[in-house]
Amino acid sequence: MNRTWNVVRMQLVNKQTYIAVPVIVLAGAFVITLAIYGIIASAGVEGPMYGGGAQAPLWYFAVVGAQALTLTFPFSQAMSVTRRAFYLGTLLTAVMTAAILAVIFVLGGLLEQATGGWGMNGYFFYLPWIWEAGPAGGGLFFFTLALLFFVVGFWGATIFKRWGTAVLTTVILAIALVLVGVLWLIGRLEAWGEVGAWLMTSGAAGLSLWGLVLVAVLAGTSYLTLRRSTP
Amino acid sequence: MTSVIEVKSLTKRYRDTLAVDDISFSIEKDTIYGLLGRNGAGKTTVMSILTAQNFATRGEVRVFGEDPYENAHVLSRMCFVRESQKYPEDATPRHAFRIARLFFPNWDQDFAERLIAEFQLPLKKTIKKLSRGQLSAVGVIIGLAARAEITFFDEPYLGLDAVARQIFYDRLLEDYAEHPRTVILSSHLIDEVANLLERVIVIDHGRIVMDEDTEAVRDRAANIVGDTAAVEAFVAGREVIHRESLGRVSSVTVLGALSAADRAEIADAGLDVTPVSLQQLIVRSTQHSADAGLEEGALR
Numbered sequence: 096m097n098r099t100w101n102v103v104r105m106q107l108v109n110k111q112t113y114i115a116v117p118v119i120v121l122a123g124a125f126v127i128t129l130a131i132y133g134i135i136a137s138a139g140v141e142g143p144m145y146g147g148g149a150q151a152p153l154w155y156f157a158v159v160g161a162q163a164l165t166l167t168f169p170f171s172q173a174m175s176v177t178r179r180a181f182y183l184g185t186l187l188t189a190v191m192t193a194a195i196l197a198v199i200f201v202l203g204g205l206l207e208q209a210t211g212g213w214g215m216n217g218y219f220f221y222l223p224w225i226w227e228a229g230p231a232g233g234g235l236f237f238f239t240l241a242l243l244f245f246v247v248g249f250w251g252a253t254i255f256k257r258w259g260t261a262v263l264t265t266v267i268l269a270i271a272l273v274l275v276g277v278l279w280l281i282g283r284l285e286a287w288g289e290v291g292a293w294l295m296t297s298g299a300a301g302l303s304l305w306g307l308v309l310v311a312v313l314a315g316t317s318y319l320t321l322r323r324s325t326p
Numbered sequence: 327m328t329s330v331i332e333v334k335s336l337t338k339r340y341r342d343t344l345a346v347d348d349i350s351f352s353i354e355k356d357t358i359y360g361l362l363g364r365n366g367a368g369k370t371t372v373m374s375i376l377t378a379q380n381f382a383t384r385g386e387v388r389v390f391g392e393d394p395y396e397n398a399h400v401l402s403r404m405c406f407v408r409e410s411q412k413y414p415e416d417a418t419p420r421h422a423f424r425i426a427r428l429f430f431p432n433w434d435q436d437f438a439e440r441l442i443a444e445f446q447l448p449l450k451k452t453i454k455k456l457s458r459g460q461l462s463a464v465g466v467i468i469g470l471a472a473r474a475e476i477t478f479f480d481e482p483y484l485g486l487d488a489v490a491r492q493i494f495y496d497r498l499l500e501d502y503a504e505h506p507r508t509v510i511l512s513s514h515l516i517d518e519v520a521n522l523l524e525r526v527i528v529i530d531h532g533r534i535v536m537d538e539d540t541e542a543v544r545d546r547a548a549n550i551v552g553d554t555a556a557v558e559a560f561v562a563g564r565e566v567i568h569r570e571s572l573g574r575v576s577s578v579t580v581l582g583a584l585s586a587a588d589r590a591e592i593a594d595a596g597l598d599v600t601p602v603s604l605q606q607l608i609v610r611s612t613q614h615s616a617d618a619g620l621e622e623g624a625l626r
Contacts, residue, residue, distance in 0.1 A: 105414075173411055
């Protein structure tokens with residue numbers, strides 16, 4: 096356990112990767128979004144205004160997930176860390192940072208509700224659909240999304256590291272094909288109405304739980320791949 | 327003597343190349359080994375498998391009597407920073423040392439700082455911007471300051487200038503004297519590290535061609551130098567592995583230790599004996615075995 100915790104500390108030694116850059120990305124997206132809201136509001140538009148800028152740091156999580164593997168894994172091997180300890184410590188780091196990000200989003204959303212969207216009815220953190228199940232539901236949604244991005248990056252990188260670009264590309268294409276097949280099947284069964292209804296009834300919180308299932312699947316398969324990976 | 331590493335019939339095959347071909351050897355505790363061989367001979371592969379960074383195709387590896395794979399108890403007593411080591415994105419040497427301190431129980435921070443000063447290593451530059459020599463210095467400092475019970479150095483001198491190389495060799499010997507441990511130093515420049523080594527393992531085309539005490543290797547051959555006719559008379563009937571001559575003077579390398587009678591004969595004939603450098607001897611005996619293999623092949 097001690098060595099697993101040391102992996103967390105290893106991942107966090109360079110504060111830039113997990114702290115400075117996400118904060119800069121988030122703050123930058125926030126400032127730009129508010130500036131645009133300001134322009135729109137000054138033009139006399141009443142709102143409410145919602146934006147997608149808040150997803151910017153989430154994408155960065157995919158990059159961090161990939162780099163955690165391609166660069167930090169070989170170094171962890173030189174530090175005589177077992178693959179298991181590396182894996183657990185790295186995922187623990189991701190869970191912790193995703194949780195911090197979710198807390199920031201929830202606090203930001205609460206602040207936006209309290210100030211009526213920064214006094215101009217413009218929302219960066221708060222999205223009504225995501226907040227349907229309250230702040231906790233919103234927090235769970237962002238936590239899951241951040242973790243999912245990280246795990247997708249990590250999962251892709253483990254496949255790349257073990258089998259190379261050709262296999263990774265093939266796997267991604269195969270998954271895309273399966274998804275297209277599912278879309279076709281839904282259309283063929285004329286089930287889009289039901290799918291839409293299901294999405295509405297599960298809500299953001301329900302989808303988050305499905306997201307966590309996907310996280311578990313990707314994380315689990317990553318471990319199986321990592322167990323036989325070489326630096 | 328107790329052995330800390332036991333290797334039996336180790337084979338590693340990459341798709342179409344046989345990197346390591348059925349080798350067996352053991353590594354004794356508190357000894358400095360040279361793992362010598364040409365580029366691509368299989369040195370790094372062997373070290374990677376011993377530290378469970380890579381996987382054997384066949385064969386068995388025991389470190390401190392256990393399988394090192396996913397074995398934190400065993401791994402934490404070893405340190406192997408490879409020659410082409412990757413570091414985390416945007417990491418600086420300072421970050422790398424801070425991390426190494428977390429993982430190596432015997433880490434000596436004062437020693438690390440002294441080495442950093444001696445190698446004049448910039449701590450705040452990112453590692454990907456370091457020169458080849460500075461990159462080697464990062465690996466060397468981690469290897470030395472970690473004081474792991476088994477430490478591997480993978481071509482540690484690459485890019486280091488003469489002063490820095492000497493610092494490495496001096497500090498390694500000093501620290502080894504104070505804190506005995508097992509050191510395995512891989513090198514394709516044999517004379518560069520010859521004076522450090524107590525035992526040499528020479529690997530060629532994935533096979534071990536020599537596994538001996540350095541002293542015994544040195545005694546294995548001698549250069550006989552002097553008047554060509556006298557030299558030829560002395561070496562007649564002996565196994566000659568190399569001949570050089572300039573005018574009437576010849577230098578002939580013969581295999582086999584010289585007896586007292588031999589030495590007397592040499593002195594009487596007015597000949598001289600000069601030691602064969604480890605590098606010469608290994609190069610010649612590996613060439614020798616390669617040539618022998620060739621002839622054998624031609625005969626079939």
